[in-house]
Amino acid sequence: MDNEKPQAEQPNTEAQVVADTTGTEATLEAETTGSAVEAEPPASANKPTTNKSSGLLKFCLLLVALIALAGMGVSYYLYLQISQQQQQSEQLAADIAQAKLAPEAKLKTLDSAQHETEQQLSQTQSALDKLSQTQSQLNTKVATLAQRHPNHWMAAEAEYLVRIAGRKLWLEKDPQTAASLLHAADERIAAMQEPSLVPLRKAIAEDIAAVSEIKNADIAGTVFTLDGVIGKLDKMPLNKLQQQDEPTAEDQQVSNSFSDWRSNLAKTWEALKEDFFTIRKVTTDVTPLLSAKQEWYLEENIRNKLLQAQLALYQYNELNYRQSITMARKWIQQYYDLDNDNTQEVLKSLEALSSLKLDAINVQQFQCSKLLKQLVTYGNLMPNGEATE
Numbered sequence: 315m316d317n318e319k320p321q322a323e324q325p326n327t328e329a330q331v332v333a334d335t336t337g338t339e340a341t342l343e344a345e346t347t348g349s350a351v352e353a354e355p356p357a358s359a360n361k362p363t364t365n366k367s368s369g370l371l372k373f374c375l376l377l378v379a380l381i382a383l384a385g386m387g388v389s390y391y392l393y394l395q396i397s398q399q400q401q402q403s404e405q406l407a408a409d410i411a412q413a414k415l416a417p418e419a420k421l422k423t424l425d426s427a428q429h430e431t432e433q434q435l436s437q438t439q440s441a442l443d444k445l446s447q448t449q450s451q452l453n454t455k456v457a458t459l460a461q462r463h464p465n466h467w468m469a470a471e472a473e474y475l476v477r478i479a480g481r482k483l484w485l486e487k488d489p490q491t492a493a494s495l496l497h498a499a500d501e502r503i504a505a506m507q508e509p510s511l512v513p514l515r516k517a518i519a520e521d522i523a524a525v526s527e528i529k530n531a532d533i534a535g536t537v538f539t540l541d542g543v544i545g546k547l548d549k550m551p552l553n554k555l556q557q558q559d560e561p562t563a564e565d566q567q568v569s570n571s572f573s574d575w576r577s578n579l580a581k582t583w584e585a586l587k588e589d590f591f592t593i594r595k596v597t598t599d600v601t602p603l604l605s606a607k608q609e610w611y612l613e614e615n616i617r618n619k620l621l622q623a624q625l626a627l628y629q630y631n632e633l634n635y636r637q638s639i640t641m642a643r644k645w646i647q648q649y650y651d652l653d654n655d656n657t658q659e660v661l662k663s664l665e666a667l668s669s670l671k672l673d674a675i676n677v678q679q680f681q682c683s684k685l686l687k688q689l690v691t692y693g694n695l696m697p698n699g700e701a702t703e
Contacts, residue, residue, distance in 0.1 A: 453691070465506040466693065472502040473686040476518075479525075480680060487630055487675065489528040496522045499682075510694060517682040529673045536670060537624050543663050544620050547613050550660060551651045612649055616642050623667075632672040639668045 479495035482488045500518045503511055619642040626635035643664045650657045688696050 468502045468506050469689045472499040473690050475499040476680055476683060476686060487533060489525050490530045493522055493525045514682060514685045517685055521680045521682055524677050528675060531670060531672055533627050536627055540620050540624050543660050544617050546656050546660050547616055550657045551654050552609060552649055553651055616645050630672050639664055
């Protein structure tokens with residue numbers, strides 16, 4: 315099979331060589347002879363083709379030129395746009411840089427101002443510290459001079475008595491003792507015989523008048539009375555069913571006297587009732603109205619109310635005090651034997667305690683306290699009338 319392919323292609327090669335040789339000879343003969351017959355047909359045949367090719371070429375060149383011009387225009391427009399954007403970017407960057415510089419400048423200004431303010435504050439604080447030290451030194455010297463005064467111990471004693479009076483008034487709710495202590499303080503100030511202390515004595519007199527207006531209630535005595543009532547609760551008997559006595563034969567007889575017509579009528583009525591009604595006699599022991607457990611709860615509730623009344627006394631709460639006393643009296647009258655002597659005594663005590671009045675203490679502080687502090691600290695009263703803290 316491989317040997318057949320070269321043999322088939324060989325005649326074509328030889329025919330081509332012969333054709334080329336024949337064409338070459340014909341060309342040479344045409345050139346040498348210069349015959350017109352053979353030269354004219356090619357010229358007349360290629361003329362329209364050449365004109366068409368040159369027109370197409372011109373059109374293509376014109377189209378290429380137009381495209382090039384259009385590309386140049388687009389490129390120039392894009393160049394202008396890019397240049398404009400670049401200028402805007404540069405302007406924006408410049409504005410941003412300037413905007414950054416402005417806060418930095420302000421921060422520097424604020425830092426410098428803050429630094430100056432801190433320096434001024436430190437200077438002011440140091441000046442205040444010096445003034446405070448000077449004032450404390452002066453106060454110490456004045457206090458030392460005041461203690462050298464011969465009547466200084468009387469002023470100190472008067473201030474102590476006023477402090478004790480405040481504790482008696484506000485902590486122990488004892489206005490009577492507080493007023494007595496204020497009188498004692500006024501006596502100490504009067505013993506100093508200083509005309510300049512008249513404002514102090516006037517303030518003490520006003521405090522004594524304000525405390526004396528408070529109605530004194532014997533809190534301790536009332537509490538002890540309530541303790542006595544609580545101790546008698548277990549001695550009071552409860553109410554029991556009362557057994558009616560049977561009428562005797564003499565009681566049922568009708569008298570012959572006309573003046574006894576009312577008793578005779580009542581006896582007749584009782585006799586009629588005995589004929590129509592059956593009466594059973596109670597032969598067992600009479601039981602109380604409450605059980606033993608209920609009796610214990612009742613006694614504890616009454617004791618609790620009386621203890622609440624004591625607490626209300628210490629708190630100066632008149633409303634709670636009266637409510638507790640009233641509730642205890644109500645329970646005793648309802649469940650206990652009112653004919654018993656202990657019960658009657660307890661009820662009388664509670665009735666007397668219910669009339670107790672408790673006035674609120676409106677005095678918040680003594681007017682003489684500041685003046686006494688000035689007197690003890692400086693040895694005399696300050697002109698402005700204000701105590702130094």
